[in-house]
Amino acid sequence: MAQPLMPHATASWLVDNTSLSFDQIADFCGLHILEVQAIADDTAATKLTGRDPVRAHELTQEEIDKGQANPAYRLQMTKGPEQVRRTKGPRYTPVSKRQDKPDGIAWIIRNHPEISDGAIGNLIGTTRTTIAAIRDRTHWNMANITPKDPVTLGLTTQRELDAAVAKAAKAAGIEAAPTDHRLDGHREALIEQLRAEREAAAREAETAGQEQLSDEEALFGRRDNG
Numbered sequence: 001m002a003q004p005l006m007p008h009a010t011a012s013w014l015v016d017n018t019s020l021s022f023d024q025i026a027d028f029c030g031l032h033i034l035e036v037q038a039i040a041d042d043t044a045a046t047k048l049t050g051r052d053p054v055r056a057h058e059l060t061q062e063e064i065d066k067g068q069a070n071p072a073y074r075l076q077m078t079k080g081p082e083q084v085r086r087t088k089g090p091r092y093t094p095v096s097k098r099q100d101k102p103d104g105i106a107w108i109i110r111n112h113p114e115i116s117d118g119a120i121g122n123l124i125g126t127t128r129t130t131i132a133a134i135r136d137r138t139h140w141n142m143a144n145i146t147p148k149d150p151v152t153l154g155l156t157t158q159r160e161l162d163a164a165v166a167k168a169a170k171a172a173g174i175e176a177a178p179t180d181h182r183l184d185g186h187r188e189a190l191i192e193q194l195r196a197e198r199e200a201a202a203r204e205a206e207t208a209g210q211e212q213l214s215d216e217e218a219l220f221g222r223r224d225n226g
């Protein structure tokens with residue numbers, strides 16, 4: 001399924017400007033629902049600047065309206081010209097994120113040593129030479145490399161990382177970790193709870209503002225009477 005050019009920025013815009021469920025946004029952007037929740041709660045590593053998918057001609061307002069009217073509806077991306085896909089070479093990474101690659105590689109090596117160098121290269125868009133240097137700690141900048149989750153760094157998606165881990169575990173004969181079903185059946189309830197908390201916070205802020213305004217009016221009234 002086609003995905004937006006900038007999935008995290010698009011998800012941020014959809015969270016802020018629509019009433020689509022986190023599940024719908026995650027499905028459209030190709031993200032994990034927990035990534036969308038982190039964006040909504042502003043717990044992502046950096047504050048994202050939203051990208052309007054309607055202006056980018058990736059989504060129509062009609063599709064958004066359908067999704068808002070029916071939480072089970074899956075948004076369909078606007079069909080554009082067929083893109084030329086690269087079949088060889090490492091994944092392209094924006095210049096601003098290239099300095100984060102060693103940290104992401106170190107995190108995968110530490111937490112998922114079963115993933116091959118080739119798979120790491122495909123995930124992060126780097127070379128086997130760089131990965132090998134980090135593995136044997138001969139990288140020129142090793143003293144400043146700090147293992148960090150590549151998903152949080154924006155170098156890959158949670159879905160791609162999970163798929164790589166599962167494939168490597170299967171190839172190595174490692175038993176997969178038990179699936180966490182704690183959110184099963186409670187996703188909509190969690191979304192409603194988050195919305196209710198936001199609305200309550202907004203009401204409290206509005207009430208506090210009205211009380212402050214009333215206090216100021218009363219104070220000025222006493223001064224005028226005096």
